[in-house]
Amino acid sequence: MKTETNNAPPPARDKLLFTPGPLTTSHSVKAAMLHDAGSWHFEFNAVVDSIRERLLKLGGVSREQGYEVVLLQGSGTFGVEAVFQTCVPNDGKVLVLSNGAYGERMIQMLKHARIAHVALRTGEDAPSDPAALDQALAADPSISHVAAVHCETTTGVLNPIDELGIVTHRHGRTYIVDAMSSFGALPIDFAACHIDFLISSANKCIESVPGFSFVICRRDVLMSSQGIARSLSLDLIAQLTGFEKNGQFRYTPPTHAILAFAQALDELDTEGGPAARNARYTRNHETLVTGMRALGFHPYLKPAVQSCIITSFLFPTDPEFDFNTFYRRLSDHGYLIYPGKISQADTFRIGSIGRIFEADIHALLAAIQQTVNELGILVETPTPLPTREAEANFN
Numbered sequence: 231m232k233t234e235t236n237n238a239p240p241p242a243r244d245k246l247l248f249t250p251g252p253l254t255t256s257h258s259v260k261a262a263m264l265h266d267a268g269s270w271h272f273e274f275n276a277v278v279d280s281i282r283e284r285l286l287k288l289g290g291v292s293r294e295q296g297y298e299v300v301l302l303q304g305s306g307t308f309g310v311e312a313v314f315q316t317c318v319p320n321d322g323k324v325l326v327l328s329n330g331a332y333g334e335r336m337i338q339m340l341k342h343a344r345i346a347h348v349a350l351r352t353g354e355d356a357p358s359d360p361a362a363l364d365q366a367l368a369a370d371p372s373i374s375h376v377a378a379v380h381c382e383t384t385t386g387v388l389n390p391i392d393e394l395g396i397v398t399h400r401h402g403r404t405y406i407v408d409a410m411s412s413f414g415a416l417p418i419d420f421a422a423c424h425i426d427f428l429i430s431s432a433n434k435c436i437e438s439v440p441g442f443s444f445v446i447c448r449r450d451v452l453m454s455s456q457g458i459a460r461s462l463s464l465d466l467i468a469q470l471t472g473f474e475k476n477g478q479f480r481y482t483p484p485t486h487a488i489l490a491f492a493q494a495l496d497e498l499d500t501e502g503g504p505a506a507r508n509a510r511y512t513r514n515h516e517t518l519v520t521g522m523r524a525l526g527f528h529p530y531l532k533p534a535v536q537s538c539i540i541t542s543f544l545f546p547t548d549p550e551f552d553f554n555t556f557y558r559r560l561s562d563h564g565y566l567i568y569p570g571k572i573s574q575a576d577t578f579r580i581g582s583i584g585r586i587f588e589a590d591i592h593a594l595l596a597a598i599q600q601t602v603n604e605l606g607i608l609v610e611t612p613t614p615l616p617t618r619e620a621e622a623n624f625n
């Protein structure tokens with residue numbers, strides 16, 4: 231007779247996501263969603279309220295200092311678009327610092343909103359340039375807003391949001407920072423960077439599930455935008471007014487994502503806050519790069535401009551290398567990596583964020599080694615890429 235023993239197969243584990251969000255979350259964050267919350271109920275509203283308090287604290291700012299936070303349904307893109315839709319007047323003009331897909335997405339948003347804009351581009355491997363920004367702002371007084379991306383997740387390049395903010399502030403323009411893939415891990419000093427609007431979302435460094443974005447902003451700057459909003463659902467002032475009136479989202483809130491987020495904030499505290507999280511991501515990243523180099527892969531970016539959030543690797547020069555085959559093999563091993571997203575080089579990306587640890591990186595590296603061997607890929611040194619000059623593009 232067959233008896234139940236304790237050597238039953240382990241419970242199926244999800245594949246580990248080495249992606250920049252959605253990412254691998256803890257079991258307890260997922261479990262926090264196993265509830266039905268009433269969207270108008272006072273207990274749920276109290277959770278929303280505490281999340282808003284905790285986000286301000288996480289940002290190192292307070293209402294007394296003039297900051298406010300607005301949660302908004304939807305992914306991070308909705309939060310960025312909401313800032314433009316709410317705050318740029320009809321006669322305003324936005325300068326977008328772009329060195330990747332997220333800067334380009336901002337330009338798309340502005341085109342759709344028919345808001346005047348200029349792009350100040352650098353190569354995908356080069357950080358946004360404060361000196362070029364200084365020149366552009368001096369040359370064009372009609373620019374009212376400057377928008378920058380902190381960690382450009384397209385490559386992992388880190389932009390100098392402090393220097394860019396100082397220049398923007400000196401010229402008296404409003405400063406918008408997409409800190410989607412950095413807030414909660416990388417240090418951000420709102421006052422020193424002169425940030426007026428910062429956007430991030432639930433499913434990046436806070437390590438929760440997708441469902442909403444949040445905007446931390448200077449309340450006076452937000453409120454001075456009364457009457458501008460071009461969109462009903464993306465109107466941040468109306469959204470804030472809703473929270474202040476009855477503690478509620480204006481429209482159906484992402485209830486489960488809110489419950490998960492409260493748990494994720496607890497776990498960020500338990501880990502030791504953003505500094506400890508930054509340290510873990512840094513260890514993950516360094517372990518990854520050392521291991522990948524040992525396997526013959528080369529990071530796309532120079533270490534000086536590389537963040538610990540996500541790393542782009544150049545395709546091996548072996549013409550036999552096929553990303554989709556490589557990806558599927560790694561998936562069979564239980565690891566999901568990320569395709570490249572840039573135009574200037576063939577790359578794939580590996581994220582260091584989410585509920586993943588050094589041991590997971592070692593396991594991924596072992597799977598990559600095995601995959602390379604199985605596929606017989608020759609991994610060798612590709613030729614380095616030329617860096618493009620910073621290019622100003624006024625159109």
Ligand SMILES: *Cc1c(COP(=O)(O)O)cnc(C)c1O
Nearest residue numbers: 305306307332381383408410411
């Ligand atoms: C993830 C991300 C976004 C938002 O993307 P969504 O898919 O809408 O969540 C925006 N900017 C950056 C830098 C990001 O990493």
